[in-house]
Amino acid sequence: DAKTTQPPSMDCAEGRAANLPCNHSTISGNEYVYWYRQIHSQGPQYIIHGLKNNETNEMASLIITEDRKSSTLILPHATLRDTAVYYCIVRVRDTGNQFYFGTGTSLTVIP
Amino acid sequence: NAGVTQTPKFQVLKTGQSMTLQCAQDMNHEYMSWYRQDPGMGLRLIHYSVGAGITDQGEVPNGYNVSRSTTEDFPLRLLSAAPSQTSVYFCASSYLSLHSSGANVLTFGAGSRLTVL
Numbered sequence: 001d002a003k004t005t006q007p008p009s010m011d012c013a014e015g016r017a018a019n020l021p022c023n024h025s026t027i028s029g030n031e032y033v034y035w036y037r038q039i040h041s042q043g044p045q046y047i048i049h050g051l052k053n054n055e056t057n058e059m060a061s062l063i064i065t066e067d068r069k070s071s072t073l074i075l076p077h078a079t080l081r082d083t084a085v086y087y088c089i090v091r092v093r094d095t096g097n098q099f100y101f102g103t104g105t106s107l108t109v110i111p
Numbered sequence: 112n113a114g115v116t117q118t119p120k121f122q123v124l125k126t127g128q129s130m131t132l133q134c135a136q137d138m139n140h141e142y143m144s145w146y147r148q149d150p151g152m153g154l155r156l157i158h159y160s161v162g163a164g165i166t167d168q169g170e171v172p173n174g175y176n177v178s179r180s181t182t183e184d185f186p187l188r189l190l191s192a193a194p195s196q197t198s199v200y201f202c203a204s205s206y207l208s209l210h211s212s213g214a215n216v217l218t219f220g221a222g223s224r225l226t227v228l
Contacts, residue, residue, distance in 0.1 A: 098156060099144075099156070101155070101156075
């Protein structure tokens with residue numbers, strides 16, 4: 001199973017870009033990288049996903065290295081509402097839709 | 112469009128009691144799953160289902176039963192509750208067939224907080 005490694009916590013100043021790293025050195029060729037976030041005790045919320053190319057949507061950007069062994073989620077202008085736990089997930093190959101969450105990165109946006 | 116609905120939101124049980132956490136989705140998703148989240152920890156997969164009549168175990172299935180009689184519902188049963196099952200439980204669903212982007216997106220419910228005394 002492809003595993004991910006994330007720093008347990010990070011701080012970011014309000015209005016600045018938040019760059020959340022994730023290592024997934026054992027990722028397989030057809031596995032996607034997903035990012036979710038969980039605000040307080042709510043259900044996790046999908047942010048973005050990618051395979052090889054960099055991706056951008058209204059919430060964030062995802063930068064995946066060329067060797068696909070790591071990625072970075074970028075929140076371009078962090079707000080206080082972005083304070084949450086961010087999970088980087090690699091979908092396990094050949095096991096359908098099972099998503100295995102780690103402990104994520106707790107991001108605190110500081111005023 | 113309600114999405115994923117979990118009931119109850121809060122429940123207190125005594126050790127040995129049984130109960131069922133309900134999960135319903137109205138998005139016609141084939142895939143449904145249950146996670147538990149303990150303080151300071153991430154989500155751990157308990158059971159999942161890829162369609163009516165089909166269920167399988169996740170990472171931490173012991174002490175829990177599931178069934179999938181309809182596409183919409185995926186209840187989680189605790190037959191004999193233990194204090195170790197005190198947790199927040201999340202239900203999630205998604206389409207099974209790959210999205211045109213090649214990926215699947217899970218939609219989560221709001222969670223059910225269970226305390227076993």
